[in-house]
Amino acid sequence: MASTATALSGPPYIFVSTPACVQRCLSSGVLQAKSVHDYLSIIILDKADLLFTYGYEKNLKDLKTHIPKRCQCLLMAATSSDDVESLKKLYLHNPYILTLAEVGDGKDEIVPKNVQQFWIQCSYRDKLLYILAILKLDLVQKKCGIKSAVLNAEFPVN
Numbered sequence: 001m002a003s004t005a006t007a008l009s010g011p012p013y014i015f016v017s018t019p020a021c022v023q024r025c026l027s028s029g030v031l032q033a034k035s036v037h038d039y040l041s042i043i044i045l046d047k048a049d050l051l052f053t054y055g056y057e058k059n060l061k062d063l064k065t066h067i068p069k070r071c072q073c074l075l076m077a078a079t080s081s082d083d084v085e086s087l088k089k090l091y092l093h094n095p096y097i098l099t100l101a102e103v104g105d106g107k108d109e110i111v112p113k114n115v116q117q118f119w120i121q122c123s124y125r126d127k128l129l130y131i132l133a134i135l136k137l138d139l140v141q142k143k144c145g146i147k148s149a150v151l152n153a154e155f156p157v158n
Contacts, residue, residue, distance in 0.1 A: 019059035033134070036067070047076065051083065
């Protein structure tokens with residue numbers, strides 16, 4: 001817990017943990033509830049279909065009281081189950097469900113054929129030019145109702 005306290009001396013940008021560890025950190029004062037409420041913007045619950053099975057149901061319900069309403073929550077699950085529905089009701093305000101259908105015999109592929117990701121490696125000097133070109137050429141599109149975006153720390157928030 002001492003090394004965790006040192007790592008969490010200020011609000012973290014990214015915090016990866018099990019629900020039980022978050023609960024322990026909150027109850028011991030290592031993680032301040034006010035910091036969670038003030039700074040948390042995205043929470044990702046991976047393997048949402050298994051979290052209750054792993055014994056985290058009480059932790060997740062207790063943790064929910066610390067999560068601000070403005071926080072975006074992503075549930076990742078390989079299967080749909082009653083546990084996922086319970087988590088969806090507990091954490092999601094206006095859920096959008098994205099279901100990736102398997103294409104052909106894509107079970108052996110790491111990334112299914114219907115999922116695409118592109119990246120460009122370029123110099124610091126050229127990255128704004130690349131981003132401008134991508135945006136002007138409409139290479140970033142809306143798909144499945146989810147807005148795609150090009151993120152760059154140098155752009156203003158608005």
